[in-house]
Amino acid sequence: MSEVLVLNKNYIAVSLTNWIRAIRLLYLDRADVIDEEYKTYSFNDWFELSQIIKENKSGFVHTPKFKIAIPEIIVLKYYDKIQLEEPRLTRKNIYENYEYRCCYCGKKFDTTKLNIDHVMPRSRGGKTEWTNVVTSCISCNLKKGNKTPAEAGMKLILSPHKPHRRVKFVLTLKSNKKIPSSWQRFVDTLYWNSELEN
């Protein structure tokens, strides 16, 4: 059965749900249906529209007396939170955090030409954590060696820092599934909002 994308009241995607729960939220007036043009429908509006329309991408729920179109997206009326999570310290996340630049010379590099450098070397107790790892190009890396930046006479152009927390909700669809086109702009919204959030 089709899944329904759930937005919080600020139109940020927060979860997926099934049609039963979506219609229940609608009926309880805790959510509205929202379409691609940001037009919203209360339960009554949606109910009336459902009797008129012949086609609906997600299909209909039928009862002996009436039918209700299954919405693709609902927007919660009162919930405004988003769940954030700490970004994991992965190679990819580190590269992205510094936009594929060497933190010492500031130049942009291909991933194959970037290393991960411990500002305080590991051999001297430097920890593998956001505040001690940076990206570094091969030549800066060689110059720095097993020293601290000060000892090597180098300056960090980009200082080590933890990236912003990210929105936890990520669309995990099975490979044979496509994101409904109506979801697209809200998924983009999700991305942009996660960048601004802090």
Ligand SMILES: [Zn+2]
């Ligand atoms: Zn460099």
